[in-house]
Amino acid sequence: xxVDSENVLCTLDFGxxxxxxxxxxxxxxxxxxxxxxxxxxxSTFCLLIVIFLIWLERKVIARMQxxxxxxxxxxxxxxxxxxxxxxxxxxxxxxxxxxxDKAAYNIAPxxxxxxxxxMWAVMPFTANMVGVDxxxxxxYILSISxxxxxxxxxxxWGSNNKYALLGAFRSVAQLVSYEVPxxxxxxxxxxxxxxxxxxxxxxxxxxxxxxxxxxxxxxFYISALAETGxxxxxxxxxxxxxxxxxxVEYGGMKFGMFFLAEFVSTLxxxxxxxxxxxxxxxxxxxxxLIGPTPAILELVMFFVKMxxxxxxxxxxxxxxxxxxxxxxxxxxxKFLVPLVLVLILSTALVDGLFVGQDETSAxxxxxxxxxxxxxxxxxxxxxxxxxxxxxxxxxxxxxESMRVQAGALVEGADPHGHDxxxxxxxxxxxxxAVPAHD
Amino acid sequence: xxxxxxxxxxxxxLSPIFPAAPIIIQWILSPKKPNAIKNSxxxxxxxxxxxxxxxxxxxYYIYALIFVVFDVEAVFLFPIAAxxxxxxxxxxxxxxxxxxxxxxxxxxxxxxxxxxxx
Numbered sequence: 248x249x250v251d252s253e254n255v256l257c258t259l260d261f262g263x264x265x266x267x268x269x270x271x272x273x274x275x276x277x278x279x280x281x282x283x284x285x286x287x288x289x290s291t292f293c294l295l296i297v298i299f300l301i302w303l304e305r306k307v308i309a310r311m312q313x314x315x316x317x318x319x320x321x322x323x324x325x326x327x328x329x330x331x332x333x334x335x336x337x338x339x340x341x342x343x344x345x346x347x348d349k350a351a352y353n354i355a356p357x358x359x360x361x362x363x364x365x366m367w368a369v370m371p372f373t374a375n376m377v378g379v380d381x382x383x384x385x386x387y388i389l390s391i392s393x394x395x396x397x398x399x400x401x402x403x404w405g406s407n408n409k410y411a412l413l414g415a416f417r418s419v420a421q422l423v424s425y426e427v428p429x430x431x432x433x434x435x436x437x438x439x440x441x442x443x444x445x446x447x448x449x450x451x452x453x454x455x456x457x458x459x460x461x462x463x464x465x466x467f468y469i470s471a472l473a474e475t476g477x478x479x480x481x482x483x484x485x486x487x488x489x490x491x492x493x494x495v496e497y498g499g500m501k502f503g504m505f506f507l508a509e510f511v512s513t514l515x516x517x518x519x520x521x522x523x524x525x526x527x528x529x530x531x532x533x534x535x536l537i538g539p540t541p542a543i544l545e546l547v548m549f550f551v552k553m554x555x556x557x558x559x560x561x562x563x564x565x566x567x568x569x570x571x572x573x574x575x576x577x578x579x580x581k582f583l584v585p586l587v588l589v590l591i592l593s594t595a596l597v598d599g600l601f602v603g604q605d606e607t608s609a610x611x612x613x614x615x616x617x618x619x620x621x622x623x624x625x626x627x628x629x630x631x632x633x634x635x636x637x638x639x640x641x642x643x644x645x646x647e648s649m650r651v652q653a654g655a656l657v658e659g660a661d662p663h664g665h666d667x668x669x670x671x672x673x674x675x676x677x678x679x680a681v682p683a684h685d
Numbered sequence: 686x687x688x689x690x691x692x693x694x695x696x697x698x699l700s701p702i703f704p705a706a707p708i709i710i711q712w713i714l715s716p717k718k719p720n721a722i723k724n725s726x727x728x729x730x731x732x733x734x735x736x737x738x739x740x741x742x743x744x745y746y747i748y749a750l751i752f753v754v755f756d757v758e759a760v761f762l763f764p765i766a767a768x769x770x771x772x773x774x775x776x777x778x779x780x781x782x783x784x785x786x787x788x789x790x791x792x793x794x795x796x797x798x799x800x801x802x803x
Binding site (some may be wrong): 278279282283286287290291294333336337338339340341342343344345346356357360361364365368378379380381385386387404406407408409410412413416419420423424426427430431434437438441442443495496499500501503504572573576577580581584585588591592595598599602603 | 688689691692693695696697699700701703704705707708710711712714715716717718719723724725726727728737738739741742744745748749751752755756759762763766767768769770777780781784785787788791795800802
């Protein structure tokens with residue numbers, strides 16, 4: 248399909264073209280100038296796409312909640328809404344609260360955007376369109392993303408505000424806790440691919456790792472939700488409890504920077520999920536049918552996968568209510584962390600059986616089957632265990648508590664009715680659903 | 686490898702420009718009329734009472750301690766995972782023992798009630 252390997256659409260390797268722009272510069276200088284151009288391109292792309300992402304999020308959530316969403320500014324679809332919001336933010340006065348720690352207060356918005364942007368340095372858009380293919384790519388991403396905790400703590404501490412400080416404590420507890428399952432679940436694709444480079448992991452996939460190690464993918468996805476502070480885990484900026492958390496004292500573009508960093512890092516998590524678990528820019532099985540694909544199609548494929556994952560992020564936000572802080576921490580430390588430790592041990596065990604053999608197609612097939620089987624076994628075992636645990640603690644099953652509520656509505660005429668049914672007796676099954684009258 | 690790090694270094698040096706640009710534009714465009722009420726700390730519309738740097742729960746320290754243990758563990762596990770195909774049986778056994786010991790630490794913290802949010 249792409250026989251002309253000189254065609255730039257086939258490779259998307261802009262290095263030689265960019266280097267030819269500086270014929271008089273020394274090789275080192277030309278290299279640095281090419282690097283600077285690519286850095287500015289990637290960063291500008293990330294910052295500008297946020298304008299679109301905010302519009303997309305508002306529009307999709309509105310549709311899911313049976314509303315229309317922005318539809319006035321900028322034509323029929325409200326495309327200009329975010330641009331208008333940015334223009335408003337740009338004309339706001341700087342308000343620095345009394346007693347704020349000036350250094351911490353002002354550094355935090357800079358640092359959080361820098362961390363969100365720096366992670367894109369290793370993201371492969373196509374095989375050649377990658378800032379730098381570090382051989383420790385995943386490790387680099389994890390180390391950079393940990394810095395965002397420091398930014399949130401700086402912002403909360405520097406604001407001289409009780410709500411901000413409470414939000415900062417919550418965010419540190421949450422981000423720090425969910426980093427453990429995230430880091431360990433990422434070890435699974437590294438064991439499978441035998442490399443930490445993102446290009447290497449994308450190239451090593453025979454079928455997407457989502458269908459080889461689904462439990463690892465699910466744990467990574469949940470942790471990514473918590474790490475970016477998205478809805479089921481948005482305790483760090485819970486509007487109804489601590490108004491806006493760590494950024495309550497920020498206004499104008501300094502607030503805008505926190506908002507922007509959240510969207511950039513959410514998009515990055517989608518891109519990372521797409522690369523590690525969905526094969527990134529690759530066409531997977533279709534490569535066998537149509538041969539090597541032109542890089543421009545690979546770029547399209549990457550964007551399709553990235554936005555598919557991003558759509559699920561929005562979907563989750565429109566669907567789930569916020570969890571309590573003790574539920575959030577218990578779910579992490581008493582469910583995800585033990586599960587991910589079992590998962591990493593079993594993955595190492597299963598993969599150990601396949602070490603040192605010829606990598607034939609039968610080898611690949613049995614490896615995938617073994618990993619998938621073990622993952623499904625562990626995942627269903629964990630779910631059964633969690634359900635038993637919930638029953639032992641007296642948490643009603645969802646369908647039963649719904650029936651109880653429906654029953655309470657029907658029997659609601661009784662003023663002395665049991666107001667606590669549904670919280671116990673659920674192992675008696677049917678009896679809980681029919682409240683006894685006194 | 687050096688040119689890889691050069692790219693990261695350049696990125697680090699250039700990245701402050703991107704948050705700085707909108708903040709500087711706002712600084713140019715925005716009005717500058719501070720007053721005492723405007724600059725006071727927000728607290729439900731009433732005057733703030735007491736110090737803002739309040740005491741906080743000891744629970745946060747415990748979670749932080751457990752986190753440090755697990756994150757340091759992960760740093761050691763990454764190179765082992767990347768070189769998994771070339772490891773001896775002894776190395777794999779040692780790593781498995783390492784993970785089991787850490788899981789034991791988590792179980793100990795759990796049994797002691799350190800994971801309860803009070």
